[in-house]
Amino acid sequence: MNASVLPLNNTTPLCYSINRPPFNYNHTIASAHFSAVFGALGLISNLIAFVVLLKSFQQTHSRSRSFFLIFLGGLVVTDFMGLLVTGSIVVSFHVTRFNWREIDPNCHFCNFMGMSMVFYGLCPLLLSASMALERFIGINHPFAHSTSMPKRRTISMVLMVWFIAGCIALLPLTGLGSYHIQMPGSWCFFNISSKGNDLVFSLLFSLVGLSSITMSFLLNTVSVVTLIKVCCGQDSNQRRRDYEVEMMVQLILIMVIGSASWCPLLVFIAQTVLSGANVKVEYLLLWIRLATWNQILDPWVYILFRRAVLKRIYPRFNWSRGSIMTLYPSLSDTIRREGVSRPCHHKSSGPHNQTTPQLQPNHAHPVAS
Structure with missing residues (x-):
């Protein structure tokens, strides 16, 4: 997977200055099939999840439930668009084996994909942290939550997460970091380096992701402890609340999937730039592919772990309609x-x-x- 030797001169665009296509890459039809199948699976899963969430939103009469569904809807839309944008580029490369230098001489297309990778990578982690914060307030401070949390504010929080992730993704275009073509030539990502602005942006991306995961873990832990006290204390039969149980089960699973999918890549980036070592391409590809599973598995949390399904799995639980x-x-x-x-x-x-x-x-x- 070594880049072919091309003369590097002052007119070489920045995104091709490190890895210069075309690459000596033994392309197989399995690569195209693998990317296409997993991309299609993720898109279909998110479409099903969106339909399920839409029906749930129309049927719910709980304000806290509707707030949570808005966050889930934002997460589904983000995962769907992330797979659609990045997956279509990767599959197109494997099918056509196009030359980036020919179709994108000014790096606009490469920068767009790099921005998409960063944006759609950070959004699920930031949204998960926002959902954990919303549930923490809803469970531990229910009165303040019910009186001061209109739906418009929830929508604004989702838009704010998208805005923050978008601003971070735009930073390499301002000089803080840089987007480059990555081996085997099917994708673009920021340059993971221990030098200059690339070091700053690499650490920023890694720390934002790890901080979101840490925040989700801490808030969810407190919320779960509170919910257990509520459900298992005195008069537990009256205190079990299906909405809170359902939302926390979904949120815990989202956090677990996000942590397992993204932590290896985020830790790998931080270790690489802090140690000053060269990027190991095989590990980078492995952790990127693992992170992609987050967008594929997330929607099945909403599809499978709903009250209607949980009632069938555990019918003896007192599934009363109510809230905390x-x-x-x-x-x-x-x-x-x-x-x-x-x-x-x-x-x-x-x-x-x-x-x-x-x-x-x-x-x-x-x-x-």
């Missing part, structure tokens, strides 16, 4: 009347607690968080 806000019946009642601004705990004693009706799990108020 129904743990505070006085608070839920006051939100329904829209007359007060602070919660009253259902364990408090007194006349008010005796006259306040106990909300049953199957009658949770729709605005509950």
Whole structure:
């Protein structure tokens, strides 16, 4: 997979200054089939997941559930577009074996693919961290969440994640880092180097990804502990809340898949640039392919781990319709009347607690968080 020897001069575009096509690469038909099959599988999976999420969004009456579905919808759209954009370029190369220097003499196409790789790589990790933050607030501070989190703000958070990832992807075009053709010539990515601005951008990409994974882990851990206390404490039959269980199961699986898919590549980039070693192409290709599995496996979390499926797997679980806000019946009642601004705990004693009706799990108020 060595690049052919071509004279390097001042007119050589930056993206071809390190690896210069065409490459001495023994192309096989299996490469095209492998890329096409996995690309098609990922696209179909995300389309199915989008339909499932759309139906769930139309049927849900829980505000916290609708917030979570908006984040999931953003993640599905991101994964679908990432596979569509990058996969179509890779498959086209394997089928036609086009020469990048001929079709893209000014590096515009290569820069576009490099930006796409960075953008669609960081978005799922950042969205996962945002979802973990939303669930942390929804489970640990349900009253504040239900009264101060409109749907427009959730949509704005998804757009903000896309904006941040887009700004990071644009940095190499401003001189902080650089995009280059990568062996075997089917894709472009930023230059992983321990020199100058390439070092800064490599560390930025790696640290943003690892920080997102760490944030997701910490927030999800606290949320799970809180949810276990709620579900397994006193009166556990009344405290099991299917929406929170479903969302946390999905979120934990998204975090596990994202961590297993991306951590090897992110750690590999950080180790390479900090040690000053040369990039090992075989490892880079291996970890990039592993990261691609994130976009293929994510949608199956939404498809398989839904309440309708979980009920069949574990029918003895008390799948009551409600949310964590129904743990505070006085608070839920006051939100329904829209007359007060602070919660009253259902364990408090007194006349008010005796006259306040106990909300049953199957009658949770729709605005509950």
